[in-house]
Amino acid sequence: MKRVTIKDVAQEAGVSITTVSHVINQTRNIDPKTKERVLEVLNQLDYHPNMAARSLRSGKTKTIGLILPDISNLFFAEVARKIEDYGYQHGYSVILGNSDNDPVKQESYIHTLIAKQVDGVIFIAAGGEEHDLRPFFDNKIPVVVADRDVPLELADVVLLDNEQAGFEATRHLIDLGHRTIACITGPNNVTPSMQRFEGYKRALQDYGIPFQPDLVEAGNFQFMSGEVGMQKLLKNPHKPSAVFVLNDMMAIGAITAAHKAGLSVPADLSIVGFDNIEIASAVNPALTTMAQPIDDIAQKATNMLIERLQSIRTEENMRVILPAQLIVRDSTCIRRGS
Amino acid sequence: MKRVTIKDVAQEAGVSITTVSHVINQTRNIDPKTKERVLEVLNQLDYHPNMAARSLRSGKTKTIGLILPDISNLFFAEVARKIEDYGYQHGYSVILGNSDNDPVKQESYIHTLIAKQVDGVIFIAAGGEEHDLRPFFDNKIPVVVADRDVPLELADVVLLDNEQAGFEATRHLIDLGHRTIACITGPNNVTPSMQRFEGYKRALQDYGIPFQPDLVEAGNFQFMSGEVGMQKLLKNPHKPSAVFVLNDMMAIGAITAAHKAGLSVPADLSIVGFDNIEIASAVNPALTTMAQPIDDIAQKATNMLIERLQSIRTEENMRVILPAQLIVRDSTCIRRGS
């Protein structure tokens, strides 16, 4: 069975391909009777346009590229799901580019997406310094940078106020009477992790609590590093009574380590996470955490991109900074004896 | 800056576009000197082929479509990540189609993928009976059905042996001395859930344990339904000593409910999950579960599709059935008093 083309439809309906095209795209007034006949044939032959041909001619593919570090990370999966959803609502499909946090794979995807003529790109950077988005700009493909900031002035940006969120998470612990507050960090080459850590330090400073470098354990946003980080902290002579863990997966790992060591959370140790992934409310104890507005991030990113694509917005680039929200659950409580 | 085309390259290198094309695709012997000059210009002008043009001409897009119910479900996210990875290794990009378990959205994506001329499709069905994959076959687009069986003979298929896995999970509980074994099911319109439940019933029967319909609670694979299902089971007069929960997310919800009711897992209640998602080993107690070979599923599905695309395999369709593996952790133990 050969693919049905606009030519087949024109022939069958007894009109020109011009007319068929205009009926399909509603770009010209057509005699109602003609229009009806064409629509009938379109339906009868089960015509579907060839996007390759349309793209070649119009330069538009109705496709957006999504580059992100790892779709199997719950946070990015949720973001991807929402972007897919908003894109779909506006008639755009999404090509998925998993960078695996590998700058080489990331760059390869940048060129693939250009070759595939995506109309626009939502970019969540792999770790590291090198993010050469210029090929997109050279090809006039608009880019929205999300979640992780990139040292580049040419794109619209949607970010969380990670510094302030880190500050608030830490202040929550201070408000509960904690004074020896440890931190398990994320990768030190992505801005969310770095900025949350800055917020942690600012809160300590604002409340006159000395910053102790040995109360900081380096994690990588995977839960195993939370477990390992906590094991180390439990041996720390400073005996922290609370820990700010820079994402939920690691926080759950930290709780596991505390339980294995025979400690109770929060009675012996208060723990604050970050992200508010779906499972945060299901673990035991339910996790106190800084909620990321995932839906907002995805919606803003998609909308900003689509505004560019439809030339609704042509002025200079926007930076949207969204707030996180403290969700108090059962993994934090007032420090014993305070 | 205008996009660089093959014509620009030909002009700059002083050869025909035919030659440039053959250099790019390595489809003809070219004089080494000419070839070198062309490669130089290609590089110098930073040429990238226009896939729309190439697709229009060749009929191939080097793109595969991935239709799945929900990318924010950890299991599918992991599958998607692996498919993306294997696809990438073979030069294919992935267009993501989230059906949201909505047959209408699923059908819409089927047509979108056809219009976008994907070379092949990996299909994980939304719940329900209606999966009209014929448009793909009509357009000669090969399809690999994964994870959820579909009543259709035309595609290659990669599935887990869910019935046997359900049997083994239940037998594990029986081996531990449990005789009153409840079940929290998944959606009743997808084959994995239905078949795991069949395996559960077969195990009971094989060991002479009467099947009690009121020990079955209906879930939906989301953890909240595991929590709710367990709350109901705790009020059940039959007092189950073990529960087979048909996926891990619900199993974690079930553990949470047991803890909230003051019960200990596994001392008071043994729980077996299904999937072995990453977090299964991190929750407390670590979850005993049937591990799905996610990597195998994704690799088999991608490879079978690529074999079709490259006409390595043209004979009739294959059905690959993979086994699950019991991973015993800390959420199950010998029944008290047995």
Next chain:
DNA sequence: CTGAAAGCGCTTACAG
């Protein structure tokens, strides 16, 4: 070893 040219299936200025 190389090139001129047809043609993939559309959209859209131009013409009437």
Next chain:
DNA sequence: CTGAAAGCGCTTACAG
């Protein structure tokens, strides 16, 4: 209200 035709950027049979 409608149509003939150019042309988007490639690949590839045909010719030499």
